[in-house]
Amino acid sequence: MRKSEHIILSAGEKARRKILGFLGRSGLFAVTSVAALAVLAIIYFIARDALPFFREAGCSEFFLSREWYPTHQPPEFGARAIFAGSLMVTAAAVILAVPPGIFAALCMSDILPFGTRQVLKPVIEMLAAIPSVAYGFFALVVLAPMLQANGGPILATAWWAFALPTLAIGSVVAADLLTPERLAERAHRALRASLTGVFLLLSLGLLARVGDVLARLQISSGVNALNASVILGVMALPTIVSVSEDALQAAGRELREGSYALGATWAETLVRVVIPAALSGIFSAVLLGVMRALGETMVVWMASGNAAQIPKPWYNLLLPVRTLTATIAGDMGEADQMTGSAHYHVLFAMGLSLLVFSFMCNLAGEWVVARQRRKLRGE
Amino acid sequence: MRMSTRKLLDRAFTLSACLAVALMALFLLFVLLPIFGKGLGAYVFRGTVEYRRMAADQFGRGDEARVAAEWREVQAARRPIYAAVAAFQKELQEMPAARRKELKPMFRDVREALGELFGPEPGEPLPALTRRVYGQTRWDRALVKAGEVLYEETWDYSSGDGRRVLVPRMPRFEGTALAPVFSLVGRDLKSLMHPRLTFYPQFLTDRSIDIHFFGGIGAEVMGTVYLALGAMLIAVPLGLTAAVYFQEYATQGPVMSFLRSCVNTLAGVPSVVFGLFGLAFFINTLHVSPGKSVLAGSLTLSLLVLPTVIRASEEAIAAVPRAYKEGALALGAGRFRTVMTVILPAALPGILTGIVISTGRAAGETAPIIFTAAVSVGSLIRPSELLSQPTPALSWNLYNISTEHEAVDEIRHVQYGMAATLVLIVLALNMAAILMRARVARRLKG
Numbered sequence: 085m086r087k088s089e090h091i092i093l094s095a096g097e098k099a100r101r102k103i104l105g106f107l108g109r110s111g112l113f114a115v116t117s118v119a120a121l122a123v124l125a126i127i128y129f130i131a132r133d134a135l136p137f138f139r140e141a142g143c144s145e146f147f148l149s150r151e152w153y154p155t156h157q158p159p160e161f162g163a164r165a166i167f168a169g170s171l172m173v174t175a176a177a178v179i180l181a182v183p184p185g186i187f188a189a190l191c192m193s194d195i196l197p198f199g200t201r202q203v204l205k206p207v208i209e210m211l212a213a214i215p216s217v218a219y220g221f222f223a224l225v226v227l228a229p230m231l232q233a234n235g236g237p238i239l240a241t242a243w244w245a246f247a248l249p250t251l252a253i254g255s256v257v258a259a260d261l262l263t264p265e266r267l268a269e270r271a272h273r274a275l276r277a278s279l280t281g282v283f284l285l286l287s288l289g290l291l292a293r294v295g296d297v298l299a300r301l302q303i304s305s306g307v308n309a310l311n312a313s314v315i316l317g318v319m320a321l322p323t324i325v326s327v328s329e330d331a332l333q334a335a336g337r338e339l340r341e342g343s344y345a346l347g348a349t350w351a352e353t354l355v356r357v358v359i360p361a362a363l364s365g366i367f368s369a370v371l372l373g374v375m376r377a378l379g380e381t382m383v384v385w386m387a388s389g390n391a392a393q394i395p396k397p398w399y400n401l402l403l404p405v406r407t408l409t410a411t412i413a414g415d416m417g418e419a420d421q422m423t424g425s426a427h428y429h430v431l432f433a434m435g436l437s438l439l440v441f442s443f444m445c446n447l448a449g450e451w452v453v454a455r456q457r458r459k460l461r462g463e
Numbered sequence: 464m465r466m467s468t469r470k471l472l473d474r475a476f477t478l479s480a481c482l483a484v485a486l487m488a489l490f491l492l493f494v495l496l497p498i499f500g501k502g503l504g505a506y507v508f509r510g511t512v513e514y515r516r517m518a519a520d521q522f523g524r525g526d527e528a529r530v531a532a533e534w535r536e537v538q539a540a541r542r543p544i545y546a547a548v549a550a551f552q553k554e555l556q557e558m559p560a561a562r563r564k565e566l567k568p569m570f571r572d573v574r575e576a577l578g579e580l581f582g583p584e585p586g587e588p589l590p591a592l593t594r595r596v597y598g599q600t601r602w603d604r605a606l607v608k609a610g611e612v613l614y615e616e617t618w619d620y621s622s623g624d625g626r627r628v629l630v631p632r633m634p635r636f637e638g639t640a641l642a643p644v645f646s647l648v649g650r651d652l653k654s655l656m657h658p659r660l661t662f663y664p665q666f667l668t669d670r671s672i673d674i675h676f677f678g679g680i681g682a683e684v685m686g687t688v689y690l691a692l693g694a695m696l697i698a699v700p701l702g703l704t705a706a707v708y709f710q711e712y713a714t715q716g717p718v719m720s721f722l723r724s725c726v727n728t729l730a731g732v733p734s735v736v737f738g739l740f741g742l743a744f745f746i747n748t749l750h751v752s753p754g755k756s757v758l759a760g761s762l763t764l765s766l767l768v769l770p771t772v773i774r775a776s777e778e779a780i781a782a783v784p785r786a787y788k789e790g791a792l793a794l795g796a797g798r799f800r801t802v803m804t805v806i807l808p809a810a811l812p813g814i815l816t817g818i819v820i821s822t823g824r825a826a827g828e829t830a831p832i833i834f835t836a837a838v839s840v841g842s843l844i845r846p847s848e849l850l851s852q853p854t855p856a857l858s859w860n861l862y863n864i865s866t867e868h869e870a871v872d873e874i875r876h877v878q879y880g881m882a883a884t885l886v887l888i889v890l891a892l893n894m895a896a897i898l899m900r901a902r903v904a905r906r907l908k909g
Contacts, residue, residue, distance in 0.1 A: 101797070108799055109712060116708040119701045119773065120722040122766050123729040129743045130736060187483035195480055204484065206897045211491050213820075213893045214886055215827025216734075217858045221865055221882045222494050225875070253475050260468040276465075318490055325487070349469050351476035379733025381830035382862060409735045409830070416742070416834050435739040442731045450724070 127439065134436040137161075137429035146433060152392040152406075154415065154427045161430045165392045167437075169405035173309055173384055176401055177316035177377040182370055185324030189369075190354055192325065193332040194340075205326075212322035216382040223315045223387035228306030235303030235402070240295045247291055255283030303402050305389060310401040312388035316380055320373035327372055331365020332358060364456035368449040375445050378409075379438060385410035408434045495886070502883020504603075505876045510661030512537045513582060514600035517677050521593075522669065533657060538585065540654045544647055545584055548574060550640035569635060573612060573644070580608040580648075581655070594676040601876065602658035612648050666880055674840060675864055675877045680884065682843040686757070686854035687888070689844065690836060691826040693761025694768060698825075699818055701765070702772030706814075709773070710780040711802055730770035734830040737767050741835035755853035757844065760836020767831055768821040775817020779810040812903045816896045823892035827885060829858040839863045857885040 093101070138146070141161055149162025192201055231238065259279035263272055335358045343353040359366065389404020392411075396403075412431045512533050518524040555563055555570065582598035583589065589596055599605035614629040633645040648655070669679030705726070713719045741763030745751050751759055783806050791801040807814075829837075837859035844854040865871060865878045 105797070105799070112704055112708045112712060115701060116705040116722065119705040119769055120725040120729075122769065123725045123732065125744065126729075126732060126736065126740045126766075129740055129748065133739075133743050184483040184486060187480045188487055191480035191484045195477065196484075204488075206894075207488055207491060209897065210890055210893060211487060213823060213827075213889055214494065215829070215858055215889055217827070217829045217861050218498060218882050218886045219494065221861055221878065222498060224865060225878070226497050249475070253471065256471060257464070257468055260464050318494075321487060349473040351473040352469070354476070375731050375733075379731075379735070381733070381735040382858075386862065386866060409733060412735050412739065413830055413833055416739075432739060432743070435736045438733050439736055442733060443728065446728055446731050450727075 130432055130435050130439055133429055133432035137426060137433045140426065141430075146430070150392075150394060154430065155418070159426060161426065163408075163411075163430070163434065165394045166406050166408055166411050166434070168394045168398075169309070169388070169392070170378060170407040170409070172395070172398075172401075172405060173312050173316060173388060173407055174374060174377045176309065176313035177320055178370065178374055180313060180317035181320045181324055181373055181377075185321050185369070185373070186328055186359075186366065188321070188325045189328035189332055189366075192329045194350070194354065194358075208322045208325055211318070216319065216380055217386075219315050219319060220382040220386035223311050223383060224307065227311055227315070228387065230306070231303050231308075231311055232306035235306070236299045236301040239301060240299035243295050243298050244291065247294070251287035251291060252284065255280050255287055258283055301402070305404055307387055307389040307404060308402050309388055309395065309405045312384045312405075312407075313401060315383045315387055316377040319380060319383065320376045323376055324369045324373045327369035328362070328366045331362035331369065334365065335361040364452045367452050371445045371449045375442050379442060381409040381413050385413050390414065408438055498879065498882050498886055501876070501879040502881075502886075505666050505880025505883070506663055508661055508663070508876065509602035509658040510663075511598070511600055511602055511605055511656040511658050513598040513656070514661060517597045517600055517672075521672055521677065522665075524665075537655060537657055540651070541581060544577070544581075544644050544655075547640055547642075547644045547647075548577070548584075551636075554640045566635070566639075569615070569632060570641065572615070573632065573641070576608060576611040577644070577648075580605060580612060593673040597677070599656070600677065602656065603876075604873070605652065605656050605658070609648050609652050613645055667884065670842060671877075674868065675874050676870075680857070680860075680877070680881050682841060683855045683857045683860045683881065684884065685843055686837075686841075686856040687826050687858065687885070689757050689849060689854065690760050690764060690832060690856055691822050693757060693849070694764035694825040695818060695822050697761060697765035698768050698772050698821065702769050703776050703814065705773050706776030706780060707802055707807075710777055711798065711806065726770050726773055729766070730774075734767060734828055735833075737763050737831040738834045740766070741831060746835065752851045755834070755836050755838065756851050757836055757849045757854050758851075760832045760853075760856075763831045763835045764825045764828060767828060768825050771821045771824065772817055775820070776810070776814045779813025779817065780806060782813060783809040812899055812906075816899045816903070819892050819896040819899070823889040823896075826892070827858055827889045829862060832856060832859055839867070857881055857888075861885060 146161055146163050147167070148164055149160065150165040151160040151162040152165060153160040192204060196204065259276050262279055263276045265272075267275065339357055339361055340353055343357040344350075348356065384407045388407060388410060390406045390410055391404040392406040393403070395401075395405060412434050415427065416431055418427070512530075515525055515530050516534060519527055519530045551570065555567065558566070578584065578595075580598055582596065599608050610629075613632060615632050617628050617630055619626045619628045633642065633649075636642050636645065663679075666679035667684060668681040670681055672678040709719070709723070741759055745759040745762050746754065751762065787805050787809055788801055791805040792798075796804065836853055837856050838853040839855070839860065841853065841855045844852055861878065861881045864874060864881070868874060871878075
C-alpha cells in the first residue's frame with residue numbers, strides 16, 4: 085500500500101513540486117538569457133567606448149578624411165582609407181570565392197556519389213578549421229615571397245588557365261547564338277564554324293594582350309591587397325560551399341526530375357531551375373562569406389601590408405592597404421596605454437562600425453530567408 | 464542552340480564543378496604541406512655540436528663528457544681558422560694604407576660572420592645574450608651563415624630593380640693569411656660543426672631561451688591549453704543550459720525568437736570585436752584582473768564559442784528520438800529528470816562533438832586574446848597565476864615571432880614548428896569530432 089501512496093501525491097507535495105519546477109525553470113531561463121543577451125552587452129560596451137570619440141571629434145573627419153595619423157600632435161583620425169581597404173579586400177575575396185564556391189557546392193550536391201561526399205565534407209571542414217593566424221603565417225611566409233618573386237608569371241598563368249577555356253567555350257556559344265536558325269544545315273554548320281574561328285582568334289588576341297601585361301607586372305611588395313584577398317577567399321570558401329550545398333540539396337529531387345523530363349540538360353537544369361530555387365540560401369551563403377572576410381583579423385593584419393592609403397587606381401590590388409580589423413588589432417597595443425585617449429576610442433568606433441555592418445548582413449540574410457519562405461508558401 | 468553546343472556547355476559545367484572541388488582540396492594541400500613539412504624541422508633536424516653544447520648547458524641534456532670530448536675535437540678543427548684570423552690581423556697592420564683600407568671592412572664582415580657561425584672566438588669574454596654564446600645550432604642555418612662567410616651580398620641595380628648578387632670573398636683575400644679560412648669553411652664545414660640527425664620532441668614542452676632563439680614552445684602550448692580549457696569551462700555549462708532550455712522548455716513566442724536571434728547575432732560578431740569587448744567589459748569595467756589575464760581571455764573566448772556550443776547541443780538534443788522522451792515521461796519521470804537521465808545521455812556524443820570542435824576554435828583564435836590575455840614574451844604560467852597573469856599562447860606568439868621578432872629570418876624553424884603544432888592541435892580536435900560524429904550517425908541508423 086505504501087507504493088500507491090507514493091504515486092498519488094498529497095496536496096503539499098504537489099505544491100512543493102510545482103514551486104520547485106517553477107524555480108528550476110526560471111533558473112534555466114535566467115542562464116539562457118545571460119547567454120543570449122551577451123550580444124546586447126557587447127553592443128552596449130562597444131558603443132559606450134565609441135561614443136566619446138564621435139562626441140568629441142564628430143563623424144565627418146572619421147568617415148570623410150583619409151588622413152590617418154593617430155599618434156601625431158594634434159592627431160588626425162580620418163578612416164576613409166581604412167574603410168576603403170576593408171571594403172576592397174572583402175569585395176575581392178568574395179568575388180574570388182563565390183564562383184568556385186557555388187561550383188563546388190553544385191559538384192557536392194549533384195555530381196558526387198554519397199560516399200565521396202562523406203569523405204569530402206570533412207576536408208572542407210578542415211579548410212574552415214585551420215586557425216586564421218596559420219593562414220596569415222602562410223600568406224606572409226610562403227605566398228608573399230612567391231608573389232614578390234614571380235608575381236607577374238603567376239598572375240599570367242592564372243589568367244590563361246581561367247580565361248582560355250572560358251573564352252573558347254564562349255566563342256562556340258556566341259557563334260551558335262549568332263547563326264540564324266533558318267539557314268540550311270550545311271550553310272548553318274559552315275557559318276557557325278567560321279564565326280567560331282573568328283571569335284577564337286579575337287579572344288586569343290585579348291588573352292595574349294592581357295596575359296602579356298600581367299606577365300610583365302612587377303609586384304613591389306608581396307604583402308598587398310591581392311595576397312590578403314586570396315587567403316580571405318579561401319577562408320570564406322568552406323562557409324559558402326557548405327551553406328550553398330544545403331540550399332541546393334533542399335531544392336529537392338522533384339524539381340530536377342521535372343526539368344530533365346522537359347529535355348533540359350544537367351547544366352540547364354541547374355542554372356535555370358535549381359539555382360533560382362536555392363537562390364535565397366546561396367545569398368545567405370555569400371553573406372556569411374562576406375561577414376567572415378570582413379571580420380577576419382589576423383590574415384589581413386599579416387598579409388595586407390597595413391598602409392592606410394586608397395590605392396590608385398582604386399582597383400589596383402597589388403598595393404598594400406589597411407583594414408578596420410587590422411587597425412584595431414595593431415593600434416590597441418599603443419592606445420591601451422592611456423585608456424580614455426581619443427586613439428583608444430576611435431578603435432572602438434571602428435569596432436562599432438564592424439558590428440553595425442555585421443548586423444546589417446545578419447538582418448539582410450534573415451529578411452531574404454523569410455521572404456523566400458513566404459514565396460514558397462505561395463503568399 | 465544546337466544540341467552539340469548544349470552538350471558542350473553541359474560538359475564544361477560538369478568539369479568546372481569538379482575542378483572547383485579539386486581546387487579546394489589542392490589549396491588545402493598547398494597550405495598544409497609547407498606548414499607541416501617545415502614544421503617538422505623544428506622537431507627533427509640536423510643539429511650541430513653547438514646544439515649539443517647548448518642542450519647540455521641550458522637543459523642538462525645529453526652525456527656531458529661526450530659533449531665535452533666532441534667540443535674539444537671541434538675546437539681543434541677550428542684552431543687553424545682562428546690562427547689564420549690572428550695572422551691576418553697582424554698582416555693587416557703591415558699592409559700599404561690603400562690596401563688596408565680596402566680589406567679592413569671586409570675582414571670585419573668575415574669575422575662577424577665567423578662569430579655567428581662558430582660562436583665567440585676562444586678567449587673572448589662570453590657575450591651577455593645567450594644567442595651569441597653559441598654558434599649555429601642547426602646545420603641548415605650553419606650553411607646559410609657559412610655562405611655569409613664565403614660570399615659578399617651586393618645588389619645590382621643596373622636593370623632597374625635591385626637584384627641580389629653574391630660575390631665570392633676568396634679572390635679578394637688571395638695570397639693573404641686569411642685565404643685558408645675560406646677553403647676550410649667551404650670544404651670542411653662538416654668537421655667544424657659535426658652535424659648529426661637530432662630528434663627534439665621536447666620542442667613541445669621546453670621553455671624558450673632568449674626569445675625563441677633556442678629551446679621550445681612549452682609556455683605557448685600550456686597557455687593555449689589553459690585558455691581553451693578555461694573558455695570551455697565557462698561556455699559549456701552556459702551553452703548546454705541554453706540548449707536544453709531552447710529545446711525542451713521554451714514555448715514559441717516573441718521572447719524566445721528574440722533570444723534566438725540574439726544567439727544568431729552573437730555568431731556573426733567579428734572576433735576582434737570580442738577582443739574589444741573583453742577589454743572594455745571584463746578588464747576595464749569588471750576588473751576581473753589588474754590587466755590582461757588568462758581569466759579575462761577565457762571569458763572572452765567563451766562568448767566567442769558560445770553560439771557554436773548552443774547550436775551543436777541543440778542539434779544533438781533534437782536528434783534524440785521522441786520515443787525516448789515519451790517513454791521517460793510515461794514512466795512518471797518529471798521533465799527535469801527526463802532531461803537529466805534520458806535526453807542528455809542520449810545526446811551526449813553529439814554534444815561532445817560540438818564541444819571538441821569549439822575547443823579547437825578557442826585554441827586557434829588570436830584576435831580575442833590580443834587585448835585580453837596574450838603577452839609576447841613570457842614564461843610558463845603557473846596555475847596560481849591563471850586568474851591574474853597574462854600568458855604566451857601559440858596563436859598570438861606565432862603572429863608575434865613571425866612579424867615583430869628582431870630576427871625573423873633566424874628563427875623560421877620555430878615559427879613553422881609553432882604553426883604546425885597549432886594547426887595539428889586544431890585539426891586533431893576536428894578529426895576527433897568528425898570521427899565521433901560518424902560513429903553517432905552509424906549508431907542512430909542502427
